[in-house]
Amino acid sequence: MAPTKEKLIEQQTLQERCLQSGIRMTNQRRLLANVLDDSDDHPDVDTIYQRCKAKDKFTSIASVYRTLSIFEDSGLIKKLDVGDGKARFEIKRTDHDHLMDVETGQIHEFKSQQLQRLIEEIASEMGFELTEHRLEIYGRKHGRTACRCYEIKVY
Numbered sequence: 001m002a003p004t005k006e007k008l009i010e011q012q013t014l015q016e017r018c019l020q021s022g023i024r025m026t027n028q029r030r031l032l033a034n035v036l037d038d039s040d041d042h043p044d045v046d047t048i049y050q051r052c053k054a055k056d057k058f059t060s061i062a063s064v065y066r067t068l069s070i071f072e073d074s075g076l077i078k079k080l081d082v083g084d085g086k087a088r089f090e091i092k093r094t095d096h097d098h099l100m101d102v103e104t105g106q107i108h109e110f111k112s113q114q115l116q117r118l119i120e121e122i123a124s125e126m127g128f129e130l131t132e133h134r135l136e137i138y139g140r141k142h143g144r145t146a147c148r149c150y151e152i153k154v155y
């Protein structure tokens, strides 16, 4: 079965989810949550820092790192490795996977029920119940044909 084109929209904002998780919202944390809420790509730390700085010139890179690790430890955001040595971040949403175009650096998001079933099966054969999975695949597009992936978003 082909990957679905289901939208991966999260109803709640990151800020709301932070509050629900009991994270004390300082101005810096609120700012960073807003920046991530407004980002519809997979920004790296530097990009996040620039976006925060555009809204508050007193933002420090150290506080961006600190806040990102608090959000990550609380399971609200996810770190991605796209193979270029820079960690990318996204707000945790419905399980989905990423395909990296090794030539352009674009990140294509996809979701596949077939893959989901296979992973559940593997976990189950190993005596586990699947709670989460993370998969990053890398590829080079054939020739100059348009992207045929069932992307949900392309960055």
Ligand SMILES: [Zn+2]
Pocket (backbone or CB within 6 Å): 042, 090, 096, 097, 098, 109
């Ligand atoms: Zn993603």
